[in-house]
Amino acid sequence: MNTRLLKAFVTLAQEGNYAAAANQLSISQPALTKQISLLESTLNVTLFDRGRHGTALTPGGRRLLPEAEKVLRQMTAFMQHAGQVEKGGEGLLAAGFGLSAFTFAPQCIARFRAAYPGVDITLEDLPSAVQYDMLQSGELQIGFVRVPPAAPLSYHALFEDELVFVVPDDNGTTVADWLKQKPLLRLYPDRGRGLNTQTDRFLDENQLYAPCVQQSEDIQTIVALVVAGVGVALLPKSVMHIASPGLKTLPLSGKATRWQVGIAWDPRSADLIRDNFVRIVTEMADAG
Structure with missing residues (x-):
């Protein structure tokens, strides 16, 4: 049914006068009379009695008025909801993050949630390689990953992370000697492919060897x-905030110690929620 007719019905019932209701609706009085007649004909119910004291609802009109008001409220709510969806203000955002974004990703989620409270958000800890696949399959909309990713993914670089050598005690022992004394602690390949690759590059670049490895x-x-005191490790500097005060780190140098971290997404699908998130994250990164 045309909600315009229901609006005419409810407005006339509220005003109790054709002239006042027509003015409220910004239409002519004959046009309002035509709308009410059409609604009564459609429903096969007389809605109003016109008398010397104005226009009054019939028993049938009084019975139907609450339902008409309910439909109009629902339509208003629906249009408001549709407007939020159209602007990317409601829906779902599925995001992944890796080790280097351990702190930054939740900060971005908090900023986005404050701006778009109607969007439900999931955030999952995943290796970059897994995120690349999930972005292309549509399981993720955003990934905090090592960049640049391979095509067709788009990306925006956010910050640089670096390796640090983590030891139980800073007693002047060199990296090479630590590796001889303690096992090198590493993530399992399916959990830390990117970090393990970075570790291997650093060891190769510096001609270092780890005779004992523990995963x-x-x-x-x-x-x-x-x-x-069980072992030593090469870890991203960005995760050192979770370390206990007794943990020591040794700075490292060389090209193999640094990499770019950013957000990636699949541009082949239109997604306003994702685009809003990318905008907020890039603004945060550009602001420092």
Whole structure:
């Protein structure tokens, strides 16, 4: 049914006068009379009685008025909801993040949520290689990853991360000697492919060798094992905020110690929510 007719019905019921209701609706009185007649004909119900004291609802009109008001409220809510969806203000954002974005990604999510509270957000800790695949399959809309990714993904670089050598005690021992004394703690390949590749590049560049390697499932476990004196590790500097005060880091140098971190997405699909998120994140990064 045409909601314009219901609007005419409700407005006339509220005003109790054709002239006042027509003025409220910004239409002529004959046009309003025609709309009410059409609605009554459609419903086969007389809605109003016209008398010397104005226009009054019939029993049928009084019965139908609350339902008409309900429909109009629902239509108003629907149009408002549709407007939010059209602007990217409601929906779902699925994002992934890697080790280097351990702190920055949640900050971005918080900023975006403040601007778009109607968007539901998921954030999952995933290696960059896994995120690349999920972005192309549509399982993720945004990934905080090592950049640049391979085509067809687009990206925006955000910051640079670097390797640090994490040891239980800064006693002047060199990196080479630490590797001879303690196992090198590393993530399992399926958990830290990018970090392991970076570690291998650093070792090769500096002609270092780790005779003993111990693998772990997550960074937190590696940090705990270093603190306990079990081993040493090469980790992103960006995750050092989770380290205990007793943990020591040795700075490193060389091209293999640094890499770019950014956000990536698949531009082949239109996604206003994703685009709004990219805009906010790039503004945050550009602001420093």
